[in-house]
Amino acid sequence: MMKYDLVVVGGGPAGMAAALKAKECGVKKIIILERSETLGGILEQCIHTGFGLHYFGQELSGPEYAYRFIKELEKTDIDVKVDTMVTEIQPGNVVIATNNVDGMLRINATAIILAMGCRERPRGALDMPGSRASGIMTAGTAQKYVNINGYMPGKKIVILGSGDIGLIMARRMTLEGAKVEMVCELMPYSGGLTRNIVQCLDDLGIPLKLSCTVIKTHGIGRLEGVTVANVDENRRPIPGTEQFVECDTLLLSVGLIPENELTRMAGIIIDPVTNGAIVDEYRQTSRSGVFACGNVLQVHDLVDYVTEESQIAGEGAAKYILSKGKSKGGKSRNGKDIHVKAKDGVRYVVPQNINRSTDRDVKVYFRVSDIYKDTYVVVTSGDKELYRKKKRKLAPGEMENVTVKLEDIACLESNEITVKLEVGKNG
Amino acid sequence: MQYDVVVIGAGVVGAMITRELSKYNLNLMLVEKCSDVAMGATKANSAIVHAGFDAEVGSLKAKLNVQGASLMAYYCNKLSVPYKNIGSLVVAYDWDDMQTLEVLFERGFNNGVPNMEIISQERLRIMEPYISEEAIGALWAPTAGIVSPYELAIAAVENAIMNGARVKRNSGVFDIEYKDGLFYLSTASGVIKAKYVVNCAGIFSDKIAAMIGDTSIKLIPRKGEYYLLDKTEKKMVNHVLFQCPSPMGKGILVSPTVHGNVLMGPTALDLDFDSKLDLDTTIDGLDTVKKSVKGVIPQMTTRNAITSFSGIRAHRAGEDSDFLIAPSEVNNHFVNVAGVESPGLTAAPAIARYVGKIFNEIAPEYEKKKDFKATRPAPVRVNELSLEERAKLIKKDSRYGRIICRCEGITEGEIVDAIKAPCGARDVDAVKRRTRSGMGRCQGGFCGSKVVEILARELDIPMNKVTKYGNGSKILFDKTK
Numbered sequence: 071m072m073k074y075d076l077v078v079v080g081g082g083p084a085g086m087a088a089a090l091k092a093k094e095c096g097v098k099k100i101i102i103l104e105r106s107e108t109l110g111g112i113l114e115q116c117i118h119t120g121f122g123l124h125y126f127g128q129e130l131s132g133p134e135y136a137y138r139f140i141k142e143l144e145k146t147d148i149d150v151k152v153d154t155m156v157t158e159i160q161p162g163n164v165v166i167a168t169n170n171v172d173g174m175l176r177i178n179a180t181a182i183i184l185a186m187g188c189r190e191r192p193r194g195a196l197d198m199p200g201s202r203a204s205g206i207m208t209a210g211t212a213q214k215y216v217n218i219n220g221y222m223p224g225k226k227i228v229i230l231g232s233g234d235i236g237l238i239m240a241r242r243m244t245l246e247g248a249k250v251e252m253v254c255e256l257m258p259y260s261g262g263l264t265r266n267i268v269q270c271l272d273d274l275g276i277p278l279k280l281s282c283t284v285i286k287t288h289g290i291g292r293l294e295g296v297t298v299a300n301v302d303e304n305r306r307p308i309p310g311t312e313q314f315v316e317c318d319t320l321l322l323s324v325g326l327i328p329e330n331e332l333t334r335m336a337g338i339i340i341d342p343v344t345n346g347a348i349v350d351e352y353r354q355t356s357r358s359g360v361f362a363c364g365n366v367l368q369v370h371d372l373v374d375y376v377t378e379e380s381q382i383a384g385e386g387a388a389k390y391i392l393s394k395g396k397s398k399g400g401k402s403r404n405g406k407d408i409h410v411k412a413k414d415g416v417r418y419v420v421p422q423n424i425n426r427s428t429d430r431d432v433k434v435y436f437r438v439s440d441i442y443k444d445t446y447v448v449v450t451s452g453d454k455e456l457y458r459k460k461k462r463k464l465a466p467g468e469m470e471n472v473t474v475k476l477e478d479i480a481c482l483e484s485n486e487i488t489v490k491l492e493v494g495k496n497g
Numbered sequence: 498m499q500y501d502v503v504v505i506g507a508g509v510v511g512a513m514i515t516r517e518l519s520k521y522n523l524n525l526m527l528v529e530k531c532s533d534v535a536m537g538a539t540k541a542n543s544a545i546v547h548a549g550f551d552a553e554v555g556s557l558k559a560k561l562n563v564q565g566a567s568l569m570a571y572y573c574n575k576l577s578v579p580y581k582n583i584g585s586l587v588v589a590y591d592w593d594d595m596q597t598l599e600v601l602f603e604r605g606f607n608n609g610v611p612n613m614e615i616i617s618q619e620r621l622r623i624m625e626p627y628i629s630e631e632a633i634g635a636l637w638a639p640t641a642g643i644v645s646p647y648e649l650a651i652a653a654v655e656n657a658i659m660n661g662a663r664v665k666r667n668s669g670v671f672d673i674e675y676k677d678g679l680f681y682l683s684t685a686s687g688v689i690k691a692k693y694v695v696n697c698a699g700i701f702s703d704k705i706a707a708m709i710g711d712t713s714i715k716l717i718p719r720k721g722e723y724y725l726l727d728k729t730e731k732k733m734v735n736h737v738l739f740q741c742p743s744p745m746g747k748g749i750l751v752s753p754t755v756h757g758n759v760l761m762g763p764t765a766l767d768l769d770f771d772s773k774l775d776l777d778t779t780i781d782g783l784d785t786v787k788k789s790v791k792g793v794i795p796q797m798t799t800r801n802a803i804t805s806f807s808g809i810r811a812h813r814a815g816e817d818s819d820f821l822i823a824p825s826e827v828n829n830h831f832v833n834v835a836g837v838e839s840p841g842l843t844a845a846p847a848i849a850r851y852v853g854k855i856f857n858e859i860a861p862e863y864e865k866k867k868d869f870k871a872t873r874p875a876p877v878r879v880n881e882l883s884l885e886e887r888a889k890l891i892k893k894d895s896r897y898g899r900i901i902c903r904c905e906g907i908t909e910g911e912i913v914d915a916i917k918a919p920c921g922a923r924d925v926d927a928v929k930r931r932t933r934s935g936m937g938r939c940q941g942g943f944c945g946s947k948v949v950e951i952l953a954r955e956l957d958i959p960m961n962k963v964t965k966y967g968n969g970s971k972i973l974f975d976k977t978k
């Protein structure tokens with residue numbers, strides 16, 4: 071059996087940043103296990119720009135952003151195995167993985183960082199009736215066909231869902247000569263970033279139909295068209311608004327799901343809202359020595375925030391390893407942890423727990439559940455207000471954060487911190 | 498090429514019959530109009546082995562159902578097909594339902610179903626902890642089970658090929674002429690001559706029979722819609738759970754599958770005679786399934802649905818809905834196997850033997866082979882092996898170490914095996930049925946493009962010639978600019 075101080079599962083932006091940070095903090099033996107043929111994760115197929123504005127202050131393409139970390143990794147003694155799939159995390163933090171060079175790998179780890187990313191919601195998860203023709207695929211699958219394999223997955227396209235990958239693919243397919251008929255969004259607002267709506271739809275004259283969905287797919291063999299309809303406030307199709315749209319391809323951009331199969335198998339507690347692990351301020355899960363970061367923990371809007379969060383996890387894992395496993399797990403075991411709660415328009419928070427004895431300011435990430443204008447973000451603990459700030463606009467598509475100060479945490483009386491919204495009085 | 502026997506239709510019934518006939522010394526051909534075997538009702542049904550209390554006493558359906566149920570374990574073992582003998586429960590909600598259970602029990606007893614019991618609410622609750630509180634009792638039939646229908650068909654075809662049978666896919670029969678003791682079958686891949694024909698064309702068996710002037714078969718396409726749920730839901734149901742039957746069939750059931758998912762359905766909607774290809778799912782149909790299952794297991798939701806689909810059963814029109822399995826009145830060298838709706842899957846092994854006997858009577862000139870190979874070797878299933886076995890296997894062939902389908906843990910080696918098998922996979926869905934690659938919760942989101950790459954490489958065709966399920970279902974267009 072091999073032995074490592076730290077095993078990082080996943081070599082995308084999260085895994086690479088976490089491993090590099092842990093190295094910087096003094097961890098000796100680190101290995102990254104990546105299931106694809108290359109490091110970089112999904113960034114490798116994201117050839118558009120828009121990455122790195124926050125972290126590097128530069129606008130990079132996905133592969134460029136990834137390459138900066140790959141280059142850093144090459145300067146270290148961090149081991150990397152690509153084409154290697156972790157199949158199990160056994161008790162005692164033993165990682166089981168397989169590839170075609172080593173066969174079966176058994177690695178004894180002091181700490182593990184989970185950075186497996188997320189996947190797209192497929193058609194089956196939607197109640198979309200109709201035929202099972204070919205030409206219905208997720209936007210990310212189409213992106214791989216176009217950007218990696220060099221094939222067009224369609225010519226006449228309807229996109230369901232206005233998530234960022236769908237918006238990016240609307241532009242990409244148009245630039246490659248396809249006709250994107252429309253983007254349909256079930257909700258009355260888009261789940262994507264405003265800049266993507268402007269740059270990928272508005273600039274190209276592609277209509278975004280809000281409160282609209284696909285109610286039927288047509289065609290035997292290849293897709294021949296879809297029926298779209300407007301929906302009411304309960305998201306039910308409104309009779310009489312049906313419209314047939316001829317197309318050979320339906321791309322789905324209807325949400326991302328953290329890939330927590332390994333996490334669940336390992337018995338780690340999952341937050342039912344984020345679908346990621348419940349963690350503390352260093353991203354330690356309910357299992358001692360197992361950390362999680364990036365899209366496997368919560369679906370991020372920008373890779374820059376993935377990097378930021380993963381560095382926290384890398385630092386946390388380093389602290390854990392260097393103190394030989396003395397720090398506590400994310401789930402409260404002794405009642406001394408502080409629980410962070412989401413309330414009143416805040417859909418979730420990460421981290422969900424903060425150790426009372428923490429040594430840092432804690433940035434709490436959250437998403438809101440609707441569009442809010444001129445609204446206060448408020449953080450309270452018991453009767454005490456820790457933070458209040460007015461925001462011009464809050465949208466479910468954009469991740470927000472507030473920082474809870476170390477000095478505030480140290481002298482909290484309550485075991486709870488609440489993050490909530492308050493509609494502005496002067497707004 | 499001239500054959501002694503041509504079997505038309507490679508569903509589970511045609512596949513099992515072909516395997517049965519491959520026991521004889523004869524030239525045997527199986528023709529199929531679709532791009533793969535198991536493409537009709539066989540790939541879209543409830544995947545249940547019925548105990549046999551539904552069919553009318555004395556009917557062929559009843560006889561072959563009970564025989565089939567008792568043969569299934571043997572056949573699945575020989576052919577290395579997943580089968581689990583989990584038993585079934587017909588759940589009763591009121592005293593009328595309890596009366597129905599008595600009727601079913603009596604009928605089952607007369608049909609020869611062993612070991613049935615009518616069980617109490619308490620025992621039902623222990624067997625099915627998530628069952629509705631409204632349930633007051635159930636008919637317990639321990640001989641019922643679950644099976645993978647398309648894998649049974651694929652395995653039977655592979656085994657038949659091992660015993661000398663030939664298979665032609667993409668070869669729909671559009672005309673038959675009988676002359677000088679030979680059938681001339683015009684197919685999409687040329688004329689095929691045969692001394693004997695077995696018509697197992699499922700919902701199209703009426704059309705095939707009509708080609709020799711036999712208009713005795715009248716079929717109604719009866720559509721059924723289903724949900725398949727994630728493995729996360731498997732704790733919710735332990736046995737096949739039926740509701741009390743109606744004239745349209747056995748009602749909507751909920752059941753585990755052999756692979757650990759949960760299946761719920763089907764609805765029953767009679768379509769026009771010409772709607773045999775209407776496999777669309779509908780808002781109403783899927784809603785009906787959801788509502789109905791809520792009555793059985795209130796906590797069951799479709800939030801973790803992997804997919805929904807529909808299948809067409811070949812229901813016989815008119816009073817007599819029994820299986821029609823006999824030489825045609827028009828030509829007794831032409832054997833009809835028609836109207837095989839539920840419990841057709843269960844009955845398939847018994848139907849094969851029954852047709853074997855018919856064949857023996859109409860064609861006594863053929864003798865059985867001495868070297869018939871009854872066993873189809875099990876395909877490699879990497880995730881069923883121990884870590885040591887896996888390590889050994891990867892040393893022999895490194896492709897078993899490369900996981901392509903993350904959700905189901907399927908390796909490149911298994912996918913290549915499926916393509917290279919006798920009657921191997923030629924499209925993405927065919928790979929899926931043989932390996933389960935793409936059958937998991939991401940529905941091929943990650944592995945889909947990799948499977949296309951592997952198919953293109955192994956079949957030596959460009960990626961944009963690979964299809965989802967044959968004719969017209971292309972996946973990729975031209976190269977990018």
